[in-house]
Amino acid sequence: MVNALTQIGIDALVKQGPPDKRKELSDGQTPGLRLVVHPTGAMSWAYRYKAIDGTQKKLTLGPYAKRKGAGLTLSEARRKAQEAQRRRVEGIDPANAKKIERQRQAAAIAKADLQEADQFHQRFSEYMRREASQLRSAESIRAVIERRFFPKLRKRPVTEIKRKDIQNIIDRIMDDGEPSAAIQAFAFIRRFSNWLVERGVIEVSFCNGMKPPAKPQSCDRVLSEQELRWFWKATGKIGYPEGTWARVLVLTGARRSEASHMTFSELDLERANWLLPKERSKNKEAITIPLSKLAMSELQSITPLGNPPSYVFSTGTGRDGKIAPISGYSKFKSRIDAAMLEEAQKEATERDEKLDAVEIPNWTYHDLRRTCASLMGELGIPPHVVEAALNHKTGQIQGLAKVYNRYEYLKERTQAFEALAARIEEIATGEAAPSNVVQLRG
The missing domain is CATH 1.10.150 (DNA polymerase; domain 1)
Structure with a gap:
């Protein structure tokens, strides 16, 4: 017959020092309860039982402690072992019950x-x-x-x-x-x-001790004809979505988020127009953006995603399972920069120039919008038409004229975007613009 464990007996066991090998001491009072003594001197409680399928199992109850708080005392270990025994009698595996409780x-x-x-x-x-x-x-x-x-x-x-x-x-x-x-x-x-x-929801502001981000420096960067040529070739190699999207930016002068969130429902391809709603426009004014033949060819090459189609520029579904607009602009920019540099180095090699001397100054997506405006100015397009084309209120129209002049310059903007596209194509290919393109001068 196995004797019941006592606190005096356990104390004596502690004084003897760690055993040479691991051993288990059964408690004669509580069937299945074991005091496990390790060679390191550590002791813990375990409950051994026969599972429903007949296999022998062990449930670790916790570390041994002489007093409450640091682990399980003898009385606490007996209580836990008795609870495990009751679960076993009820047909519940004690080990699974512990896992389920956790x-x-x-x-x-x-x-x-x-x-x-x-x-x-x-x-x-x-x-x-x-x-x-x-x-x-x-x-x-x-x-x-x-x-x-x-x-x-x-x-x-x-x-x-x-x-x-x-x-x-x-x-x-x-x-x-x-x-x-x-x-x-x-x-x-x-x-x-x-x-x-x-x-009173929180004690201290999330931003306590934080400094506002540094203000962006004003910039007047415009891509040169050489850079624009590299840009066009690079985006053509990259293709959809980021290459096509970047081309649409410079062909329409649209802001980055306006183009990236473009939807098929906003496009009127029969009339070659993009209807940008006021909810997505920076100045909160809706605008019809004419699409040049070159812009149309870029958009018509896109295979719509989703049923019904939603975003024009997308890499697939988001976490909610719906078609999501493109994001990760910095990654796109890195890919375009690398492809542009490759084109620049290719041209340098053809001229027998050193590749180390090839360098492209940094540019931003907003610089594409500025490049678009600059090219229109170069073509002689009046400032107020350029302003209307970019949906930008710079103050060219003031006073009562600003209040009463609601003319949208749609015809003039259509001609402006066609002239712009022809100029970009001329720069990209080195070929003169077709004679049927209207060049707006003075």
Whole structure:
């Protein structure tokens, strides 16, 4: 008969020192309970039993402790072993029951965290609707917030969001070449976190101690004819989506986000027009953008994705299973830069020049828009037509003329974009523009 374990006996065992090899001591009072003594001197409790399928199993109960708090005392180990025995009698495998309990607890914690995260998301959305009107480019800020912040923070309890989390996201936006978006997003996040502090949701603002991102330097970069030639050849090699998208940028003078979120429903290919809604326009004014024959050929080469088709420029479905617009502008830019450099080096080799001397100054997507305007000016297109073509209010029309002049210059803009396309094609191929293209001078 196995004797019951006692605290005095266990104390004596401890004084004897660690055994040469692992051994288990049975408790005569509680069937299946074992005190496991390791050669390291550590001791733990285990419960051995026969499973429903007849196999022998062991359930680890926890480390041994003489007093409560540091582990399981003798009485606590007996209670746990008796609970395991009751489960076995009920037809439940004790080891599985322990695993199921851990999963249940983890699920309960995750559910609580998700509920808190959902509340955070709801508060964020409510604050966005109420306060966004006070910030510049509210729609673009909303897009940045929902695309950059929500995926990273949505499943986190709001009380666990730290300054470094916000800083990391802001840094990534800056690294992607979006300084203006980073500045505006930071301003919004700071206002929102201060609002949470006021409500007592958090104690300290997420942005406490953070400095706003550096303001982007003003730039007047325009691609030279040589660079534009390399750009056109490079984007042609890269192809859809980023190569085609980049070509549309320079052919339409559109802003980056306006073109990347272009939908098939906005295109009127029969009339060769792109109907940009006011919701996606920076100045909140809808505009019909004429599409040149060259722009049309680029767009008509695209195979629509999705049913029904949605975004014109896409790499496939997003996390929600829906067709998503292109993103990752910095990666696109890197690919275009590499392809342009390859074209430049190819030409240098043909001229027997050293490849080390070939260098292309950095440019941005907005420089394509500036290049578009510059080429139109070179063609003699009047400034107010260029302004209308780019949907940009620079102040060429002032006073009462600004109030009453609602003429959209659609005919003039159509001619301007055709002339622009012809000039780009001439630069890219080295061939003169077709005689049927109207060249607008003075």
